[in-house]
Amino acid sequence: IMQSGHHRSPPSPLETSIKKLKQLTTSAMSTNAESLALAQMVKEIFSSPSFVQ
Numbered sequence: 001i002m003q004s005g006h007h008r009s010p011p012s013p014l015e016t017s018i019k020k021l022k023q024l025t026t027s028a029m030s031t032n033a034e035s036l037a038l039a040q041m042v043k044e045i046f047s048s049p050s051f052v053q
Contacts, residue, residue, distance in 0.1 A: 014050050017041055 011019070024038050 012050065014045060014048065017045050021045075 021038065021041060024034055
């Protein structure tokens, strides 16, 4: 019997986005372009069906 706790599934697109989000926010070298991309990403995350369920 396999238990889900022992085998981690690959990260979902949402998890990946959040990880990237954290990397960008913690980066001191953030540029304006990155900030804009970040804002866009946040918008997409919160409007994504997987977040809303």
